Amino acid sequence: MSTTIQFVKYQGTGNDFILLDDRNETFPVSKELIAHLCHRRFGIGADGLILLKNAEGYDFRMVYFNADGAEGSMCGNGGRCTVRFAHDLGIFAENTRFIAVDGAHEAVADSEVIKLKMSPVKGLQKQESYDFLNTGSPHYVTFVDEVAKTEVVTLGRTIRYGDIFGPLGGTNVNFVEVVSDNHLKVRTYERGVEDETYSCGTGVTACALSSHAHFGWQGPVTIDTPGGSLCVTFQEIAPEVYDSIYLIGPAKRVFNGEVQVS
Template sequence: MNITFYKYQGTGNDFIMVDGREHSLGKDPVPTIKNLCHRKFGIGADGLILLKEKEGYDFEMIYHNADGSQSMCGNGARCAVAFARFLGMIRENAHFLAIDGPHLAEISGEWVALEMGKVNTIQGAGRDYFVNTGSPHHVRFVEELENYDVVGTGRKIRHDKDSYPEGTNVNFIKALDKNHIEVRTFERGVEDETLSCGTGVTACALVYGSQVGPNKVKIRTLGGNLEVTFVKSQSGSFENIILAGPAKQVFSGKISIAEMAGDKVNLR
């Protein structure tokens, strides 16, 4: 069976997009997703997203990491909004469902502003923190980021079973000035450094804001620039969290799912 796919990227975080109203990946989509996301044997992507109809919402986003696992993905959600507009499912505003619950978003040109879920607490002190922004994130402050061993250190923290039995994403953050930070991410499910991570930069912005004070933080990633704004309540929770940045369609094509399912590819 051939399916039509679209490739989107949001600050270098890239995704295979499929119209789930028209196509299905089968009862067990994980092997196919692994093969489609493989950068040598498939299309290549950090994850795959299906858009489906959902009563009470403009659409439902079904997100899979490159290894087939599911989680919330901020940049993926922003790309999903852009894809939904391309498909004619929305115009300038979206109300959609993701694995972590409902979300609102606005799109203008290639700029997508996504409302993230409320964050109740930030754990940690010193240079290491933990925050769940729809996906779990360990955040570490570092003084030098350009030559930092993101993959080696990130993999070690990600697989620390004592601290994170289910694993975690790992973000390394460097302050550039009062309202500007730089972030690099080792992403669970991709098992490598990615050029950007939406839930990750959101986690870093909240940690940085809680320590330094700004409620609007600009973030530089390897793949481009993002912005996060939020409101910190008197109880210490974070609300009205908005992740904003570009989301672009890169190309489209068709691929045979039957042929992909016959190949056994292991994600490194």
């Protein structure tokens, strides 16, 4: 027996997602089905799949799944795309409050840009060659001279599955080049996708906070990714404690359609 699923595809600086309106709780969640839908040869193709659900006390709930079908941690660009989806559905007009796996979020939408408030960040581990912090998802941040020449997939996979992070469930890996004051270039290897993505929202947030720790930048920090540019603003309210973190950038509808699944 087959089921027809209505979906909409969105992208935020090239980070692309399948969005489903699941307020009626009918989507048949399974790791195999989600991985199939996200497959770029045999499915719709996406970096992840997101369900928009009802949530008491909030405008909606965001439930995010990685491209491998497993439920994931917070996704910043996915959050911005979900806000755009909810806005397109008429759930809110300009300001919204929703809940995700890492807690409550606020966002503002206009015709071009989504301004998403990220969760507070406590603690930034500075090691000799990298920083590690959690911005809703775990992130390894290392600075390089020329990010365009960096072997992102090879190095990222080695770090993600290595002796330090592999036993802990792995980590996302960000390679960062300083362009000028308050301006970075970033490329990211994402766990769950297990490849480089065009952009990673929690990743660029981590890189902006790391730049503050290293260079004292106060923001806003502009971050160029392969999929476009994002902006991150923040406040350090105590040593290595950050709040009022906003991830700002475009989120756009690509197309809508339907797919039949068994």
